[in-house]
Amino acid sequence: MIKDLPDNEVKDIAVAVALEGESIEAKTWYVYLINLKKEPIENVLITSKGYGxxxxxxxxxxxxxxMFPVVEGSAFKVIEPIDEATFGLNNEYWVSYYIGTQIFDKKFIFLPESIVDSNFIKLPLVNKPGVMIM
Structure with a gap:
């Protein structure tokens, strides 16, 4: 039963959309998984979808x-490129991972029109401008 599962709270894990570069024709964007923990996370599975x-x-x-076998502590991985045309949709990233034998999972959802300049920060570890959800 679901009540028998441990309540493993996801902490110090973030998903971010970062602006990689700009040209006259288009902007290039990537989605990152950021591990702000000191320890590695293993068997990382991420599903992504847009809807709205x-x-x-x-x-x-x-x-x-x-799938990433390991994301080291204080490190990040590129999940995928993202098209600006999807910024008007809900962009959902469901992240599951292990620390030892404990499993953790969390949904990260970028709401429509949330990926805008006014929400930009300097992303930790990635050191690029973007929007981050923890």
Whole structure:
């Protein structure tokens, strides 16, 4: 039963969308997993999808899955590139990982229009401008 599962709280793990570069034609964006813990996390599984309403119609993107055997402590990994066209949707990243034999998981959701300049910070470890959810 779900009540029998341990309540493992996810701490010091973040998902961020960072601006990688700009040209006259377009901006380049990437999504990062940031491990702010001192210890590594293992068997990291991330599913990503976008969903919401665009031009009055319901829209869903494909579900993508990403796997990292280890993300070292105080380190980050690139999850995937992200298209600016999806910024008007909910962009969901469900992250699951192990520390030892304990499993942790959490959904990180970038709400529509939350990836904007006014929400930018300097992302820790990545050292680029972007939006981060912890």
């Amino acid at each position: 309403e665009k031009d009055g119609e319901q829209v869903k993107t494909s579900v993508l899955r990403h």
